[in-house]
Each structure stands twice: as structure tokens, then as C-alpha cells.
Amino acid sequence: MKKFTILGAGWLGFELAKQLKNRYEVVISVRNDEKLFEYKNLGFVSYILNEEDLSSLDKLLDTDYLFINYPPSKFDNYLSFLEKIYLHDKIKTIEKIVFISSTSIYPNNEGIFDESSFIETPSNKIVFDAENLVLNKTHIIFRASALFGGNRIAGKRLSNKIVNFPNTKINFVHRNDVIGATIFAIENNLSGIFNLASKQHPTKEKLYSFNAQKYGFDKPIFMDNGKSIERIVDGSKIEKLGFSYKYFDAFNF
Numbered sequence: 001m002k003k004f005t006i007l008g009a010g011w012l013g014f015e016l017a018k019q020l021k022n023r024y025e026v027v028i029s030v031r032n033d034e035k036l037f038e039y040k041n042l043g044f045v046s047y048i049l050n051e052e053d054l055s056s057l058d059k060l061l062d063t064d065y066l067f068i069n070y071p072p073s074k075f076d077n078y079l080s081f082l083e084k085i086y087l088h089d090k091i092k093t094i095e096k097i098v099f100i101s102s103t104s105i106y107p108n109n110e111g112i113f114d115e116s117s118f119i120e121t122p123s124n125k126i127v128f129d130a131e132n133l134v135l136n137k138t139h140i141i142f143r144a145s146a147l148f149g150g151n152r153i154a155g156k157r158l159s160n161k162i163v164n165f166p167n168t169k170i171n172f173v174h175r176n177d178v179i180g181a182t183i184f185a186i187e188n189n190l191s192g193i194f195n196l197a198s199k200q201h202p203t204k205e206k207l208y209s210f211n212a213q214k215y216g217f218d219k220p221i222f223m224d225n226g227k228s229i230e231r232i233v234d235g236s237k238i239e240k241l242g243f244s245y246k247y248f249d250a251f252n253f
Helices: 013-020 033-041 078-086 089-093 125-137 175-187 204-215
Strands: 003-007 025-030 045-048 065-068 096-102 111-113 140-144 146-148 162-164 172-174 192-196 221-223 231-233
Touching: 003 013, 013 025, 013 175, 025 033, 033 045, 078 125, 096 125, 096 175, 125 140, 140 175, 146 175, 162 204, 172 175, 175 192
Parallel strands: 003 025, 003 065, 025 045, 065 096, 096 140, 111 231, 140 192, 146 172, 162 221
Antiparallel strands: none
């Protein structure tokens, strides 16, 4: 059985681990002792990996497949941490590396953005810098849109908070579609950069109001600031290679 290492076993990574455990020998990294014991008790081989402790990196990178998913905001120096991972000798021997990036790499401008779009002024520079750091050493980069699914309900964290430009259309992808795309990419030996985004683009006001009623939380406070920018992410490139999104209706997750 081949080995599959997941660096960053959070809301997305741990769900991936659970779905892969019957296909691969799954190894996961955690940030602290609490998660280490929790995941070991659930039957997963786990090692601590964080900015202060990289002692398990050799074991984690002794793998066939590597999935990297870290929110930059969780680190004091995200780029330095990534660089240490990618400078390790074993990174060169891994069969397939999947890196989770974000559609926030695209500028906050009007338009439809696909993988060929020129990026001069990214809306999130650290995401842009991270992609450039890993680009030539990574087989697959997934630029994920806003992630929904599971216990993550669009609009809930904004209950009773001000939401500007309520007519802005949302780019989103379901967590299980990111997992499905990862499995599809490995099984079909894909390489390259792929957006992950549903074809549906509801407005903030419509989706958040719908979820507030459905799940029983107070609606956000919508502030009409005038015309919204139509910034649409095209996630069809991977579909043209045979992948099918299974969760495309944000009103029926």
C-alpha cells in the first residue's frame, strides 16, 4: 500500500485523511500534542510539525504522495516554513505533490479569471509569493475558492455583522470536491495549476440570508455600498480533463 502524507490536518486535511484511510497508508502532521494524541487514538500515524519543531520532517516526507494545506495566517513566517519543507532532500523523490493555494491570488478586479490570467496585483500577496516559492517543485497546485461544507456554513460567522457590497457574487467550492479533485488528479496523473470553483455564483445577500433562515442564526447587516465588482473564478479547466463537481448548489449543501 502506498503512503500518503498530509501536512496540515485541519478542517480540510483531516477529512481527506478519513476518506483516504482505506486506499493508502495515511500519515498526518499536527501542530501540537493535543492533536497528536487525538489523531493517534483515531488510528492515524501522526507527527508534530510546526515552525519551532521540524524534527519529524524526514519521516513525513518519506512518502509517495504529499498534500500540503496550511492557512498562511496561522504562521509567524509562512514562507520560511514552506521553504524549509521544500529544501528537504526527500521532496525530490515524492511521486506527486499537491499544494492547496487560493483564488485570492487573483486581483480584486472585474472579470473572469482562469489559470491563464495574468496576475500583476494579487489580492493576497502572500498566496502569490507562496505559489512562486513552490511552483517548480510541486506537481499540482489547486487554487481553491471559499470552502464550504460540513459544519462550515456560509454567512454564519457573519451573523449580526456588517457585510459590505451584498450583491457581490461568491466563488465557492465544497470541501468534498477539493478532496475529489485531489483523488482524481493523483489517479489520472495530472500536473499543473487548477482553479477549484463551482459554476454557481450566488450573491452574498441571497446565500447568507437563505442560510440564516435555514440554520436559525441572525442575518448579517447588509450595507449597500453601490455597484459590486463582478469577479468570477472559472473552475472548468479540471472538468475538461474528466473531473465532475458533485456539489454545485450552495443552497442545498
